Amino acid sequence: MSKIKNIGVLTSGGDAPGMNAAIRAVVRASLYHELKVTGILRGYDGLINADFIPMDGKSVANIIQRGGTVLKTARCDAFRTKEGRAKAYDNLKKSEIDALVVIGGDGTFTGANVFAQEYDFPIVGLPGTIDNDLMGTDLTIGYDTAINTVVNAVDRIRDTAESHDRLFIVEVMGRDSGLIALRSGIGVGAEAIMIPEAKTAVSDLIKRIENGRKDKASKIIVVAEGDEAGGAYNVGKALEKKFPNYDIRISVLGHIQRGGKPTCMDRVLASRLGVAAVEGLLEGKAGVMAGQVNKEIIFTPFAGAIKHINAEQITPAWLKLAEILSM
Amino acid sequence: MSKIKNIGVLTSGGDAPGMNAAIRAVVRASLYHELKVTGILRGYDGLINADFIPMDGKSVANIIQRGGTVLKTARCDAFRTKEGRAKAYDNLKKSEIDALVVIGGDGTFTGANVFAQEYDFPIVGLPGTIDNDLMGTDLTIGYDTAINTVVNAVDRIRDTAESHDRLFIVEVMGRDSGLIALRSGIGVGAEAIMIPEAKTAVSDLIKRIENGRKDKASKIIVVAEGDEAGGAYNVGKALEKKFPNYDIRISVLGHIQRGGKPTCMDRVLASRLGVAAVEGLLEGKAGVMAGQVNKEIIFTPFAGAIKHINAEQITPAWLKLAEILSM
Amino acid sequence: MSKIKNIGVLTSGGDAPGMNAAIRAVVRASLYHELKVTGILRGYDGLINADFIPMDGKSVANIIQRGGTVLKTARCDAFRTKEGRAKAYDNLKKSEIDALVVIGGDGTFTGANVFAQEYDFPIVGLPGTIDNDLMGTDLTIGYDTAINTVVNAVDRIRDTAESHDRLFIVEVMGRDSGLIALRSGIGVGAEAIMIPEAKTAVSDLIKRIENGRKDKASKIIVVAEGDEAGGAYNVGKALEKKFPNYDIRISVLGHIQRGGKPTCMDRVLASRLGVAAVEGLLEGKAGVMAGQVNKEIIFTPFAGAIKHINAEQITPAWLKLAEILSM
Amino acid sequence: MSKIKNIGVLTSGGDAPGMNAAIRAVVRASLYHELKVTGILRGYDGLINADFIPMDGKSVANIIQRGGTVLKTARCDAFRTKEGRAKAYDNLKKSEIDALVVIGGDGTFTGANVFAQEYDFPIVGLPGTIDNDLMGTDLTIGYDTAINTVVNAVDRIRDTAESHDRLFIVEVMGRDSGLIALRSGIGVGAEAIMIPEAKTAVSDLIKRIENGRKDKASKIIVVAEGDEAGGAYNVGKALEKKFPNYDIRISVLGHIQRGGKPTCMDRVLASRLGVAAVEGLLEGKAGVMAGQVNKEIIFTPFAGAIKHINAEQITPAWLKLAEILSM
Known part of the structure; x- marks a missing residue:
């Protein structure tokens, strides 16, 4: 593994409140660790079109409280094709981006998973979706x-x-x-x-x-x-x-x-996971989503995160609780 | 005109934020002027079914900030019939309620207008509707x-x-x-x-x-x-x-x-108009809606209030403004 | 009066929610009337230091809902001196700014008044202060x-x-x-x-x-x-x-x-007055504040706006109202 | 252990958003399990003065979203005396209340602990404080x-x-x-x-x-x-x-x-713990606080809950995180 010097960050899929807090944390943590950090616009679309912007402390000033995502987001069909991913890889190489943080939901991680394996490219994902439907984190950002x-x-x-x-x-x-x-x-x-x-x-x-x-x-x-x-x-x-x-x-x-301003909880979660993603990459983590389980940071392989069996959170006990309270 | 000793208050039609502030003001103003005040539940329905509750300072404590209406509201077909209104009048007489404040929109005032003329009964209306579609007031409550x-x-x-x-x-x-x-x-x-x-x-x-x-x-x-x-x-x-x-x-x-908590403006408007309705009744006003026009309280006959030609507020100048701003 | 081609806009004094909506309206109205528009940073400070930025539609995109002021604000002692104002005038001439919209409270208008007379410079003020303590408008922005x-x-x-x-x-x-x-x-x-x-x-x-x-x-x-x-x-x-x-x-x-997101009322007021300021300047208005009284736009000479006798709004009737309601 | 038939519920110490949701859950769960439930006003003060009100489904309707506590709260010196507690015990016996749910912070639990041991009286506590300074729960209500x-x-x-x-x-x-x-x-x-x-x-x-x-x-x-x-x-x-x-x-x-409306998280936590308290009492739990740790309900003896060493939540890692983000 070559040393990481430039981290790219993107948001993909449906927007979720707290995505900006996560971007900010990725940027701040990169600067703290003296890395370059590059914003990629409109998710995988921006990867394929080399829609890149250099980011510094100022780029993420005063965004922690804003809904949506300053990097914009999109769903991208081209990234599902071999050609699309090849173009994306070329762009990353040309711009000397040597690792990615992708913020999104299961569609985002499915794409990341294929790309990471295809090109042996280090990617850490952050769970950014309002649905809370990912394994490997108690809560998703938003x-x-x-x-x-x-x-x-x-x-x-x-x-x-x-x-x-x-x-x-x-x-x-x-x-x-x-x-x-x-x-x-x-x-x-x-x-x-x-x-x-x-x-x-x-x-x-x-x-x-x-x-x-x-x-x-x-x-x-x-x-x-x-x-x-x-x-x-x-x-x-x-x-x-x-x-x-x-x-x-x-x-x-x-x-x-x-939409809307993220809650304190979402801002803190996004901030914590954003830093964890950067530090995870520096420690060699790849092909994983950073999540928070029982107050601890854990990393779950993409394939595990998108399994959608969040049985732990919708238990018979919770259904019983809802019933008792609605009497 | 016999002296008013007991004012009935009701809300009718769609609920609007600030109705509770208006009820509170009617109750407080009545107590201030040493009148009895009676709450009528579910609008004209409650008039016909004698669904009455005596009200005092405590009945309206801590409601100024709440959406909806503590007196509940309904649309009432029976009040459109002569029989329904006769029953309503009987109930008012029996309970010695000798004036009404009705809070609602044009349907409410249409009914009030018929009843007021039929029985020569003193009624003052308050504009309680989110639509702001009444004449005789710059703003409606809600x-x-x-x-x-x-x-x-x-x-x-x-x-x-x-x-x-x-x-x-x-x-x-x-x-x-x-x-x-x-x-x-x-x-x-x-x-x-x-x-x-x-x-x-x-x-x-x-x-x-x-x-x-x-x-x-x-x-x-x-x-x-x-x-x-x-x-x-x-x-x-x-x-x-x-x-x-x-x-x-x-x-x-x-x-x-x-729904929702009323804004400061709606609370103040409702409070001011609620007091004005009670004081209007005491001064002999009847068959009118209390409104606020150019910062002053004015009283408009029901028939005038429901004319729906709020031309003053949607002028070509406002449409032009919207166009300029949307460039 | 020479034809106005470039309007400068600044915010001064304490910040107030809705200032951004006012700036946006000034910019949009200027563009609509095919004028150039220049943002002046940090109030009169920016005038004296020539801290100017050209503005277009994009500069004011997505700011209508934000508190504070994107042009920043400051209190400025130097503008109270003849030398300060001379420097300000020079900068305006050099940058070919030929009219000003100043958004603020009485301190702002006092300065504007002196400057406007000293240099016969066309200025229209907008009431931007949370205190609502200006004559010539029912409501101030904020x-x-x-x-x-x-x-x-x-x-x-x-x-x-x-x-x-x-x-x-x-x-x-x-x-x-x-x-x-x-x-x-x-x-x-x-x-x-x-x-x-x-x-x-x-x-x-x-x-x-x-x-x-x-x-x-x-x-x-x-x-x-x-x-x-x-x-x-x-x-x-x-x-x-x-x-x-x-x-x-x-x-x-x-x-x-x-601070905080402006209410709908403040956004609409600011938008309307912002357009009125630009159109007022084009019609030759100068040395006046644009305000809204009884739903109409009116222009009041600065000296009249800062008189602080808002007797109309704190009348004995309002005090009585407060007393009745607090029973 | 005699069978529990009537549960008393009180709030004590500083008010916290979500206390009403907790009260509602205690009442609903009691009714679900066919128990009587008695509201005790103003915390331990109400215990000593027998300020009791019977509660049913209607008593807690439409309160889940309200800040403060409908049972009111107070700090109570008399409960720190043997005489005060004796009076409290007498009142409970007379009213045939045979278990308590107390909602509050460390002062509340200190009192509950003494009383529970002195009279062998079954009490379950709920963590209701904005400070999050109790052991045995990841989050306190509020x-x-x-x-x-x-x-x-x-x-x-x-x-x-x-x-x-x-x-x-x-x-x-x-x-x-x-x-x-x-x-x-x-x-x-x-x-x-x-x-x-x-x-x-x-x-x-x-x-x-x-x-x-x-x-x-x-x-x-x-x-x-x-x-x-x-x-x-x-x-x-x-x-x-x-x-x-x-x-x-x-x-x-x-x-x-x-103050203020509780967040969704606080309402859900309060609801869950309120049901857990009642069911805990029915299973013989006593002298403990119900808390949520790593998504599970756990019961911690009062003495353990008030130890105040929440080291887990303010770790060096969190302080480091704050430092990185504030760059």
């Missing part, structure tokens, strides 16, 4: 902000639900994972939470509503977009048929869940 | 909070738009009025604002996008739900056809716009 | 954000006050003006509000507390820093002496009141 | 909200610091523990963080400022109130002497750090 955004939005909806004695079905992000729905659902005191990891028949939901407190007409049901019942609109239709006298409303939170 | 909610939501969406170079079409409330769209659109720095009061052909919108800054790919278009182009999804379809390479996303903000 | 910041901070303090049955004395900004205290005090439902414009003897305050609701132990008193009673600590000492058994706490909100 | 409050406040201050090129010294809570300062300091991107656990000589701080980036004049220094340098004012005086030309400002955040 998740804590996203669940707070959901909670604040549903608190507002609760005002209307209470005032009108309405039932609201709120759809939150999570195509494959119910973690946003589960935590935010507990956080808003939802009367029911529907997630892909737990089969909740709509008939059970109906029974639950029938058995609920008679003195409380307003209800909030949180549904992950990937729930097998088919999202908020489908759940709404089923309930309307069963409860024609209920005043049922649907709210799909949508894109507001991605 | 509007300022709603536009801030929109602005905060779109700021989040802007993070994603910037990070991905996307065009977002954001639909905000306003079936008949574009005031929420216009002010919040200026507030977020939208590239275009589409409102029912101004015919923006989609072809003009397309021209505008084509002529926009080349160095800025991300764009925000704010559309009022009542715009003649048919809401965000229709605008989106037209743009997608014209710009197949653009990454266009739709966000319908929906119900989050109604 | 005020609405500041009172919301205060309200949000005191809402937090209210949680503790309620939980512990404590009396909190909260000091807010306002050396000469009680407008922040008055509006935010009404907004938080304060039990008493102490401002320089109204002499509230501490003995009256004590009487009021003694006569207050017996069932409500927690209280919030909002004090403007410039109140003649001498700020929160002095009020606290007097009350502690009188009520030894009370649990009294002091909170001085301080610098958090200046 | 800490996550508090650090976000600090971060949001300092973000505002940063706006002013940037605009004026100022150095701000911000004092945050933490008499014995620097955890609030450390995490929030990293979160705001502070140039230096001063905490009781790490001796930072002011001379080192001066050296650091002298060696800092020359192109960045604005700086934020976060100081824990318990730092050995003596709080923000003392640090400020030392720096002013050394850097007479610097524009140095002090901000003591104070009481706003305690």
